[in-house]
Amino acid sequence: xxxxxxxxxxxxxxxxxxxxxxxxxxxxxxxxxTCDIKVPVNGSVVPNRAADVALSVTPSFSDGDWLxxxxxxxxxxxxGRYITDAKIVMASGFVDYPxxxxxxxxxxxxx
Numbered sequence: 001x002x003x004x005x006x007x008x009x010x011x012x013x014x015x016x017x018x019x020x021x022x023x024x025x026x027x028x029x030x031x032x033x034t035c036d037i038k039v040p041v042n043g044s045v046v047p048n049r050a051a052d053v054a055l056s057v058t059p060s061f062s063d064g065d066w067l068x069x070x071x072x073x074x075x076x077x078x079x080g081r082y083i084t085d086a087k088i089v090m091a092s093g094f095v096d097y098p099x100x101x102x103x104x105x106x107x108x109x110x111x
Contacts, residue, residue: 003045005099011106012079016070020059020098025090029061032089035068037103040083046100047085054082070103078105 010016021027037055041047055074059066066088070078082103088096 003100005101007102007104009104009106010075011108013072013076013108015072016075016103017067018084018101018103019065019067020086020088021065027061027064027066028091030091031066033059033066033086035059035084035086037070037082038085040081040102043081044083044102046083049085053085054078075105078103079107080105 008016008018020033035057036053037057038047038051038053041051055070055078057068057070059068061067068084082105084101084103086098086100088098090096
């Protein structure tokens with residue numbers, strides 16, 4: 001299990017975006033990338049692979065980066081803490097599990 005290396009904070013109902021970039025090897029768009037969003041263990045640790053998935057995010061590739069977007073409708077159904085559980089399969093077959101990001105969803109103070 002991995003600990004979160006960064007935290008992003010958003011208000012419930014907002015678009016949430018985050019990305020991944022690699023320097024060695026550089027992403028070229030031929031990778032297969034998946035990202036599940038799960039409830040963390042002890043507040044900031046990725047749970048095991050059998051843990052329930054709150055949301056699966058399909059990435060898009062742009063200029064060397066894999067970009068992830070959680071839509072306003074998806075984030076509106078979220079509350080509290082979540083953590084990314086991503087997997088990258090390179091064209092060579094090499095598999096990488098990037099460091100997770102903690103996502104904190106705050107409630108809106110207005111209607």
